[in-house]
Amino acid sequence: MTVAAKNSAREHDSELLVAVAAGNRQALEELYLGYHRRLARFLSRFTPRYENVEEIINDTFLAVWQSAKDFRHASQVSTWIIGIAYRTALKSLRRQKHHTAAGSLDDYPEQTVDPTSETEVQDWLRHGLNQLPVEQRLTLELAYHMGHSLEEIAAITECPVGTVKARMFHAREKLRHYLPNLSGAAHDSPARSE
């Protein structure tokens, strides 16, 4: 997307949010349709069940509807909406973790894969990501899956830049521990240690 197109999209989002703040349901629905795909893809990486993804998205837009009048337009609308989704997801994921002591690994049953294939790398990666604390995982996903900058992630998560860097540092350290052979020898067959 060009800079001009990005600016135009930002302005349009901003106009829509002003309309939402005035109680315009059509504007809310347009925002919903504009963000649904991005949020669904992001959230489905944590919770594969669509009903959970939908619940988080709809809770997010319910909060958008109820809080739009409080938005001061000091930040981008996208950062604000994704920030609400982030906090809603965080609560939901903590609740899920509380209910399922084994974590979300149950959602990703072990698969028999060709140990020399990229699928094996992805299997290991998924396993490693599932071991990360929720805040570290979300930071990594916001950067690598959503493509957000350091400053955007700080705004979304309402944390100082230093905290974002620290979470990313620890996430990378842990992944390195879980994925010892990923960097230089992707086609080596790493032995599972569990």
Place this chain on the structure above:
Amino acid sequence: MNSTNHGAAAGEHRAISALIPWYVNGSIGEQERQRVDAHLLGCAQCRDELALERRVYQGMNAETTVEYMPAASLKRLQARLDGIESAAPAAAAAPGSGKPGRRSLQWQGLMAASVAVMAVALSVLAADRWMHFHGAGSAQPEYHTVTNAAARAPDEVIRAVFSPAVTLVELQAILDEAGLRIISGPTEAGVYSLAATSRRPVNASLALLRANARVRFAESTQPGMRPGDSP
């Protein structure tokens, strides 16, 4: 090199290492990108870290994702908002007149589609009942609404309902095995419209779906195939 220089170099190394994820995702500023580039030339450790992070980045973006159609989810949000507004009529008394926005026509289309979705939901229920009584030799089913009530996409061959417990990975595996892909859905009734991804006969895809415990309902929408026809 004195200890001050050594300390400064170590500090720069840590600072650059921390920036690598945003160097990888391309969101880093130009000035910082040049700083990272300069450091990478002389730092094998950071080059290794960069290689690892690139693999992680590629791995996290390589997985296939099922695309969801938002219409049914939006309807449920609308219902929640309606419930809130009817519970607080004072708040609902001042709806914004609002401008329709650039995509208002798209929205009007969505509303029309939502009406169609309801028709499909009802027709699927009718189909389910028809299938239930099919063995008892019931009369001509009223099932035809499955194919007629909602506009059928030209490439749609099957409509199916999956178990609510099905995961994305399982859903993708089921579709891959049957040579199908999602073209729309899920509707409010959980109905997916599916198109073929191979030249496999629709009957064969249908048989694979029906044999899978994760598939609650599957029916061809191909003209000429009677509802409930055994593949």
